[in-house]
Structure formats: structure tokens, C-alpha cells
Amino acid sequence: WIHPPLRQAWFLTGPTSSGKTTLAIAVAERLGAEIISLDSMAIYRGMDIGTAKPTGEQRAQVPHHLLDVVEPTESFSVSSYVLAAHSVAEDIRARGKRVLVCGGTPLYLKSLIRGLFLGPQADWEFRSAIESYLADHGGDALRQRLSQVDPLLAHKIHPHDHRRMIRALEVAKVTGQPLSHWQEQFETPADPMDFPVAVLQLDRAWLHQRINQRVEAMLTGGLVDEVSGLLTQHGQLGRTAAQAVGYREVIDHLNERTTLAETTVLIQAHTRQFARRQEIWFRGLKELKPVAVTPESPIDELADSIVDIFTAHEKSRDDTGRQADGT
Structure with missing residues (x-):
């Protein structure tokens, strides 16, 4: 009934629109790692623009896993994600690569670093x-x-x-x-020695600016056509997929409940609210190591600083292990 935490992995998280994907690729390249997505909406096939999935070029740079797992008409529980993440991580390590988990779904993150009560089979x-x-x-x-x-x-x-x-x-x-x-049983923070978790922190005004710009780019980049195509293909989206920020607002627009301008404002507002909820979640996870990101922060310097966090963590853990062994 209980699934243990995911060990022998690095974690990179942060609010939506904080630049996780680009940074994760730079970090993974430095560490010889493959990336496991930590995004509850990116698991849906065809939901690409609104979830800001890594591009084909980015996936060619570094392999990404747990993207496009199920159709948007299907459900995908937290327990399904945890089991899949453990399986993928085992495969990555078996091929001699390291594991970097990256994304912004706090419940997924908490379930990987603290474990998860899967529960009994249905009666x-x-x-x-x-x-x-x-x-x-x-x-x-x-x-x-x-x-x-x-x-x-x-x-x-x-x-x-x-x-x-x-x-x-x-x-x-x-x-x-x-x-x-x-x-x-899973509310107690994990030992920070066991889980190197870097969380990106941005000034709120700048984060909101990035969110607003991203939403505009998504809409000019074809989000309405993407949602329309999904509805044509599937009739309707599943309960979870249909509630994804960006998708539910566009569905209302396609049903002529809102204008495109109103849709833009709504998606921006709802995304800002989502980012706020993410930040509240992150503050409740004591395992996280903050990484300040500013408009002047070069990607290479940020990637190097995160690599330093991860490698220092491993050295400290190894030193502690040797002391415990008396060596």
C-alpha cells in the first residue's frame, strides 16, 4: 500500500514560467542526466502549447520522459505517476545515466521525495x-x-x-x-541529505510579467487551434485535462462564452493564481534549496550553481556515510 521515495535522483522545481525547462537541459548536460517530467498536464498527448512542453529540438538535446503518456480523455492518478517515475528512473540508471526530475507539480514532487500511500485495491x-x-x-x-x-x-x-x-x-x-x-505518515519532511531539491525563486512582479508574455505567445502560437483540434479529435477532453489552465478558458472561448481578448486576460490571471499556489506549496516543503533567479542571471551561471548544489549535496552525503561506517 505504500510506495517509497525516489532516491538517487536530483530535483529541479519552481513556479510556472520560471524557466525550468531551459535550465534543466543545461543542468542535465553537465551531469550526464536524463530528465523525468514533473508536470501533471504534460502527460497528455496533444496538449503541447498550453503546457509548454519541451520542443523536439530540446528533447533531442536531452532525453525527456513521462511526456505524452496518455490521451487527454484519460485519467492519470498521482499513484500512476509515482509508479511510472520509479520505473523510468530505474531504466535510466540501468543505462549508466543519472536522473534529473524537473517540473512544477508540487503534489508529484512531494510524493516522490516523501513517498506515497497508494491505498488498498478497490472494494x-x-x-x-x-x-x-x-x-x-x-x-x-x-x-x-x-x-x-x-x-x-x-x-x-x-x-x-x-x-x-x-x-x-x-x-x-x-x-x-x-x-x-x-x-x-508522509507529512514529515524527508531528510534533506537524501533529496537534493533546487527550487527557482523569482521576484513576483517579474514572474507575473513572464507569465503574461508566455500566455500571449501561446495564443499567437496556436493554442486556440490546438484546443479546437483536440475537441474535434476526441469530442471532449477528460475531466482533468479539461480543467488545465489555458485549456478550460479556450474551451469557453470556442463555445462563444468569451472573446479572445477576455480569454487572454483570464488565462493570465489564472496562471498567476496557479503560480501563487505553487509557491505556497513549495514553502511547505522544507527539503527545498532556493535558487534566486533575476533578469540578469545568465543560464550558464544558474546551471553551474545548481550543479554545485547537487554535487555538494552528494559529497556531504558520502562524507556522512563514511563517518557512519567509521571509515
Whole structure:
């Protein structure tokens, strides 16, 4: 039920539009590493412009993994990502290369450095009974039922997130412990000696400027056509993909709910809000080592400084290991 952290890897993260992709390539080239994407939306095929996926040229420079994994009509859980990341990392190391994990999805990052409670297999009979209960009694009654077995989680889950409520009830029934109990096992920060994590930090005004410029570039670069093509191909996007920032706003535009100018402003605002949420998440992860990025920061110097962080970390860890061994 529990998946361990991903060790023997370096991590590079930061808010959206902070320049992670370009910097990761420079770092990977210096370290002889391949890159595992840490992006919950880049796993969808065809969602290229709005997720700012690495270009073909960039992928030719350094191999990238866990991009274009599933169709945008499919779901891809955190546990699916964690299992895939471990498998890819093992393959990279088997080929004599190093592993650099790069992206901005905080939940993915936390799950890799602290481990993840995968949970028991679904109890379909119990789940069916709970779904019938929901249909008969409504969401408020379902939440009240959850509060009796897991009050902490019942308080946290959105009142309309019935899927998570049902899963929480299922876990409590199968394991004999509330889901919040299992989740708390992964709230303790990992030993910073085990996980070299560099997080890019930018002045907020400059970050917002970069976000606004990127959104404009995405729209002039064909984002509307990309979304239109996906809808033509698939009919509609899956629940998760359709809520991706940039895609949900363009879908509204294609449905004539907003003008292109209004769509641009909305995507910019929602992306800034997303960056703010990312920064809040990052502050809660004590394992992270901040790297200041300014408009004057040359890529080569930034890459060298991150490599220094990673190599110093490895040296310190090796020295600690030798001391523990008495050598």
C-alpha cells in the first residue's frame, strides 16, 4: 500500500514560467542526466502549447520522459505517476545515466521525495453500496458519514468532491484506519541529505510579467487551434485535462462564452493564481534549496550553481556515510 521515495535522483522545481525547462537541459548536460517530467498536464498527448512542453529540438538535446503518456480523455492518478517515475528512473540508471526530475507539480514532487500511500485495491461491492447511498441521500449525507470515520479529512475535502469522499470511506473500511492517518505518515519532511531539491525563486512582479508574455505567445502560437483540434479529435477532453489552465478558458472561448481578448486576460490571471499556489506549496516543503533567479542571471551561471548544489549535496552525503561506517 505504500510506495517509497525516489532516491538517487536530483530535483529541479519552481513556479510556472520560471524557466525550468531551459535550465534543466543545461543542468542535465553537465551531469550526464536524463530528465523525468514533473508536470501533471504534460502527460497528455496533444496538449503541447498550453503546457509548454519541451520542443523536439530540446528533447533531442536531452532525453525527456513521462511526456505524452496518455490521451487527454484519460485519467492519470498521482499513484500512476509515482509508479511510472520509479520505473523510468530505474531504466535510466540501468543505462549508466543519472536522473534529473524537473517540473512544477508540487503534489508529484512531494510524493516522490516523501513517498506515497497508494491505498488498498478497490472494494467494488462496498463502493457500489456507497454510490447508491449518495444517489439516495445526497452529498451532505455522504460527507456526514465520512465525518464519523474520518473527521479530519471530511473537513478538508470539497463538499462536491464525492469521488474522494467515497475513496476515503473505502480506505477506512478496508484498512481499519482513516485515510488521514495514512496521509499523515508522509507529512514529515524527508531528510534533506537524501533529496537534493533546487527550487527557482523569482521576484513576483517579474514572474507575473513572464507569465503574461508566455500566455500571449501561446495564443499567437496556436493554442486556440490546438484546443479546437483536440475537441474535434476526441469530442471532449477528460475531466482533468479539461480543467488545465489555458485549456478550460479556450474551451469557453470556442463555445462563444468569451472573446479572445477576455480569454487572454483570464488565462493570465489564472496562471498567476496557479503560480501563487505553487509557491505556497513549495514553502511547505522544507527539503527545498532556493535558487534566486533575476533578469540578469545568465543560464550558464544558474546551471553551474545548481550543479554545485547537487554535487555538494552528494559529497556531504558520502562524507556522512563514511563517518557512519567509521571509515
